Amino acid sequence: LSRSRTSSIDLHLDLAASPARGRRAALERTLREAIREGRLAPGSTLPSTRVLAGDLQLSRGTVVDAYAQLVAEGYLTARPGSVTAVADNAVPTPSQPAERPAPVARIDLRPGLLDLASTFPRAEWLRAERAVLRSAPDASFDYGDLRGAPELRTALAAYLGRARGVATTPERMVICAGFSHGLAMLLRTLRLAGVRRIGMEDPCLPAHRAIVADQGLEIAPIPVVADGISVDALEQSGADAVIVTPAHQYPTGFTMSSVRRIQLVQWAQRTRGLVIEDDYDGEFRYDRQPVGAVQGLDPEHIAYVGTTSKTLAPAVRIGWLALPPALVDPVITANQHGSAVPPALSQMTLAHLVDNGRLDRHLRRLRLNYRQRRDMLLHTLTEAAPTISITGIAAGLHVLADLSSAGTTEERVRSVAERHGIKLAYLTSHWHGPPATPMQGIVVGYARTPSPAFVDVINDLGGVLRAALAANDR
Amino acid sequence: LSRSRTSSIDLHLDLAASPARGRRAALERTLREAIREGRLAPGSTLPSTRVLAGDLQLSRGTVVDAYAQLVAEGYLTARPGSVTAVADNAVPTPSQPAERPAPVARIDLRPGLLDLASTFPRAEWLRAERAVLRSAPDASFDYGDLRGAPELRTALAAYLGRARGVATTPERMVICAGFSHGLAMLLRTLRLAGVRRIGMEDPCLPAHRAIVADQGLEIAPIPVVADGISVDALEQSGADAVIVTPAHQYPTGFTMSSVRRIQLVQWAQRTRGLVIEDDYDGEFRYDRQPVGAVQGLDPEHIAYVGTTSKTLAPAVRIGWLALPPALVDPVITANQHGSAVPPALSQMTLAHLVDNGRLDRHLRRLRLNYRQRRDMLLHTLTEAAPTISITGIAAGLHVLADLSSAGTTEERVRSVAERHGIKLAYLTSHWHGPPATPMQGIVVGYARTPSPAFVDVINDLGGVLRAALAANDR
Numbered sequence: 001l002s003r004s005r006t007s008s009i010d011l012h013l014d015l016a017a018s019p020a021r022g023r024r025a026a027l028e029r030t031l032r033e034a035i036r037e038g039r040l041a042p043g044s045t046l047p048s049t050r051v052l053a054g055d056l057q058l059s060r061g062t063v064v065d066a067y068a069q070l071v072a073e074g075y076l077t078a079r080p081g082s083v084t085a086v087a088d089n090a091v092p093t094p095s096q097p098a099e100r101p102a103p104v105a106r107i108d109l110r111p112g113l114l115d116l117a118s119t120f121p122r123a124e125w126l127r128a129e130r131a132v133l134r135s136a137p138d139a140s141f142d143y144g145d146l147r148g149a150p151e152l153r154t155a156l157a158a159y160l161g162r163a164r165g166v167a168t169t170p171e172r173m174v175i176c177a178g179f180s181h182g183l184a185m186l187l188r189t190l191r192l193a194g195v196r197r198i199g200m201e202d203p204c205l206p207a208h209r210a211i212v213a214d215q216g217l218e219i220a221p222i223p224v225v226a227d228g229i230s231v232d233a234l235e236q237s238g239a240d241a242v243i244v245t246p247a248h249q250y251p252t253g254f255t256m257s258s259v260r261r262i263q264l265v266q267w268a269q270r271t272r273g274l275v276i277e278d279d280y281d282g283e284f285r286y287d288r289q290p291v292g293a294v295q296g297l298d299p300e301h302i303a304y305v306g307t308t309s310k311t312l313a314p315a316v317r318i319g320w321l322a323l324p325p326a327l328v329d330p331v332i333t334a335n336q337h338g339s340a341v342p343p344a345l346s347q348m349t350l351a352h353l354v355d356n357g358r359l360d361r362h363l364r365r366l367r368l369n370y371r372q373r374r375d376m377l378l379h380t381l382t383e384a385a386p387t388i389s390i391t392g393i394a395a396g397l398h399v400l401a402d403l404s405s406a407g408t409t410e411e412r413v414r415s416v417a418e419r420h421g422i423k424l425a426y427l428t429s430h431w432h433g434p435p436a437t438p439m440q441g442i443v444v445g446y447a448r449t450p451s452p453a454f455v456d457v458i459n460d461l462g463g464v465l466r467a468a469l470a471a472n473d474r
Numbered sequence: 475l476s477r478s479r480t481s482s483i484d485l486h487l488d489l490a491a492s493p494a495r496g497r498r499a500a501l502e503r504t505l506r507e508a509i510r511e512g513r514l515a516p517g518s519t520l521p522s523t524r525v526l527a528g529d530l531q532l533s534r535g536t537v538v539d540a541y542a543q544l545v546a547e548g549y550l551t552a553r554p555g556s557v558t559a560v561a562d563n564a565v566p567t568p569s570q571p572a573e574r575p576a577p578v579a580r581i582d583l584r585p586g587l588l589d590l591a592s593t594f595p596r597a598e599w600l601r602a603e604r605a606v607l608r609s610a611p612d613a614s615f616d617y618g619d620l621r622g623a624p625e626l627r628t629a630l631a632a633y634l635g636r637a638r639g640v641a642t643t644p645e646r647m648v649i650c651a652g653f654s655h656g657l658a659m660l661l662r663t664l665r666l667a668g669v670r671r672i673g674m675e676d677p678c679l680p681a682h683r684a685i686v687a688d689q690g691l692e693i694a695p696i697p698v699v700a701d702g703i704s705v706d707a708l709e710q711s712g713a714d715a716v717i718v719t720p721a722h723q724y725p726t727g728f729t730m731s732s733v734r735r736i737q738l739v740q741w742a743q744r745t746r747g748l749v750i751e752d753d754y755d756g757e758f759r760y761d762r763q764p765v766g767a768v769q770g771l772d773p774e775h776i777a778y779v780g781t782t783s784k785t786l787a788p789a790v791r792i793g794w795l796a797l798p799p800a801l802v803d804p805v806i807t808a809n810q811h812g813s814a815v816p817p818a819l820s821q822m823t824l825a826h827l828v829d830n831g832r833l834d835r836h837l838r839r840l841r842l843n844y845r846q847r848r849d850m851l852l853h854t855l856t857e858a859a860p861t862i863s864i865t866g867i868a869a870g871l872h873v874l875a876d877l878s879s880a881g882t883t884e885e886r887v888r889s890v891a892e893r894h895g896i897k898l899a900y901l902t903s904h905w906h907g908p909p910a911t912p913m914q915g916i917v918v919g920y921a922r923t924p925s926p927a928f929v930d931v932i933n934d935l936g937g938v939l940r941a942a943l944a945a946n947d948r
Contacts, residue, residue: 184812
């Protein structure tokens with residue numbers, strides 16, 4: 001047999017310095033590290049306990065115990081004849097570590113993405129989590145309330161009332177793993193209750209259509225108008241529920257007017273329909289007077305959905321539903337099996353950030369930064385294409401630039417942008433079917449590019465627009 | 475109008491000490507706190523900017539900016555005539571904070587529950603998270619790979635190979651939010667692929683039956699035998715997949731023998747069926763030679779599911795699937811809409827604990843403690859009922875005590891236990907239909923009771939058994 005015998009010298013053991021009772025632990029640790037680092041290869045045989053005990057001036061019992069422990073952990077195997085060897089599967093089959101997704105395009109101006117270096121507040125998060133770990137009762141780490149951690153529901157009910165005009169209580173809130181997960185929970189509940197058709201804004205985010213379709217529900221496209229959606233069309237569609245983005249319609253950026261808000265509530269009351277309010281970027285309002293959630297007008301007919309994906313980071317994976325009282329139990333029941341409540345620790349950490357005003361402070365900082373970016377973007381686009389009409393500027397993290405008004409088309413802009421390595425979202429892809437208007441547009445997200453590069457990136461975009469217009473003239 | 479005027483004195487402002495540029499921030503903070511704590515009630519009017527600036531010796535612009543910021547945050551409202559007041563919804567409608575679930579029964583010996591004071595390693599978790607926050611690239615906080623964080627898949631593939639004999643790679647792993655979530659993901663995938671019938675051990679955990687039924691799948695009960703499940707019965711059931719607990723069958727505690735393991739693999743190969751291996755407590759093995767996962771015998775036909783719910787805490791909400799290569803994409807596709815990947819930070823923190831051997835060390839500590847508890851439990855039960863037969867003692871966190879062998883019944887034990895405030899799980903509730911054997915039993919979990927109370931609690935259980943036997947004699 002070609003198996004090598006391992007001597008204590010290979011192990012870089014220095015146990016003399018260890019206190020007597022720590023020697024077994026030190027021996028175990030040293031062996032474990034040697035195996036993990038490959039200094040002790042799978043299959044190699046260890047010295048007998050007698051020999052190693054002699055070499056290291058340990059009692060034989062100490063070595064026996066250490067070997068036994070490592071056998072139990074799977075590092076070593078005991079072979080017939082008391083030979084102890086490194087287990088064959090002690091280190092994994094060589095395999096590449098899993099790869100990170102490919103790096104993003106050089107310039108990514110698609111909406112919905114963030115500059116994570118400045119958005120996710122690592123130090124604040126750690127500080128809050130430390131405070132939570134110091135004080136949270138042990139029971140917090142058990143299987144918890146399916147509605148989510150009480151601390152977070154309490155903190156958010158207060159925060160949403162103050163910051164977004166949401167009328168709710170901790171008992172009416174359900175924590176989810178982000179907007180898409182919350183929407184899927186709601187839709188599943190509606191489907192089990194017999195709902196078949198969901199109204200959706202036209203245009204809207206294609207990914208949301210996929211969530212509705214995935215739940216086996218029918219989609220009724222409802223035209224977006226400049227001050228909201230057409231409630232007449234909603235009425236005629238026969239939809240049982242409708243998903244809307246009142247604070248900052250995606251992708252047009254329109255804000256729903258008071259008149260439309262009231263019409264929408266009246267529709268819900270008249271038809272006993274449900275309004276699902278997607279408040280994805282409501283925290284980012286650059287006017288001084290904030291626009292509250294529609295939910296506050298009629299908490300019995302409106303389910304409000306919010307998320308941390310735009311305010312902290314997508315990977316935080318915490319969102320919330322503020323539900324009509326009659327929907328709380330059905331939502332829990334419909335989603336109780338194989339549920340995916342976010343970790344209690346994340347929930348309590350977020351609660352701490354909210355309760356201590358840290359989230360407010362963080363949002364204030366972001367708001368100032370985004371307002372400057374938006375101003376720079378508007379300035380550059382208008383300079384490049386003086387007749388361009390831009391909507392959605394009062395809020396959120398993206399604008400819609402009407403290319404038709406600028407005198408060019410999506411196709412022309414796309415061909416120049418792609419040559420410059422600039423990724424954009426195009427209005428045309430947001431319609432349910434054939435576009436309801438001939439308008440051509442680009443949806444520009446301004447939250448992704450890191451601040452130092454922002455001026456250059458926006459100038460590049462201006463250049464793209466100029467080049468597209470010039471192509472037009474030729 | 476009864477609204478009070480607020481003077482700067484009410485605000486406990488002490489700005490003199492602040493550096494000039496921090497004064498606006500200090501003013502904002504003070505106002506926010508006063509509103510949150512109710513010192514400034516909703517509706518109360520603030521001093522004019524001119525008056526407050528004079529009182530505090532600040533520039534008027536500073537006060538104007540601070541008010542504007544608090545208006546934008548929803549704390550204040552600007553009323554006609556430049557009057558600024560505390561917003562009506564600045565503090566939430568009085569409502570009880572959400573309540574924690576009721577405290578557990580005085581003595582809870584049901585299986586599946588942990589003593590969270592000793593199980594969740596708060597300090598280790600925080601240390602690992604600090605290290606992760608210091609070094610993780612910003613891209614880690616973006617929408618990530620739907621399979622889960624690459625760091626965690628890499629760490630777990632190595633760990634599972636070493637500790638559980640699982641043959642997998644990071645590419646074949648999918649991270650989920652715990653066992654139930656992972657099972658639901660798998661079952662949904664199978665259903666979409668046309669699978670209709672799932673074999674389940676009889677007896678098994680009732681909650682798992684609910685997950686299968688919730689996915690609209692049919693259950694084929696497969697009898698548990700002393701060395702596994704009846705593979706003949708599985709064959710005859712026509713099931714397309716089967717859920718098994720080979721390391722420590724729940725609730726009987728049986729370990730699946732090599733013969734049954736091979737039969738099971740042969741069934742999967744012959745019928746192209748899928749074995750779903752639920753390795754819920756495989757880390758806790760008190761024999762020195764660990765029993766590896768069945769998955770290692772045939773990674774193409776066995777989907778392995780593991781979780782942190784028994785090793786760290788249920789609220790960690792991280793589990794994993796090690797999948798046959800052909801199932802990876804279908805699982806991702808079937809669960810991509812409204813998915814609930816755990817937060818990246820939790821995933822990377824767990825990866826750090828695994829990579830640094832901290833999880834191993836933690837498990838070693840737990841294993842020693844649980845082995846002592848198990849020994850004490852066996853001693854006490856055997857003393858109270860000398861003829862009692864107890865299974866499942868080699869591993870896991872529960873045993874099955876056969877009451878028939880002791881000469882009593884579930885009903886008698888239950889009536890005494892309930893009088894003593896002791897919660898137990900009873901074998902009878904674990905059958906799919908009528909019990910397959912007349913055996914009566916209690917399933918005793920020994921991981922929940924905190925260590926200092928354990929001796930007393932187990933003595934109480936011994937007393938219950940004695941009393942039940944005495945009732946028998948009368």
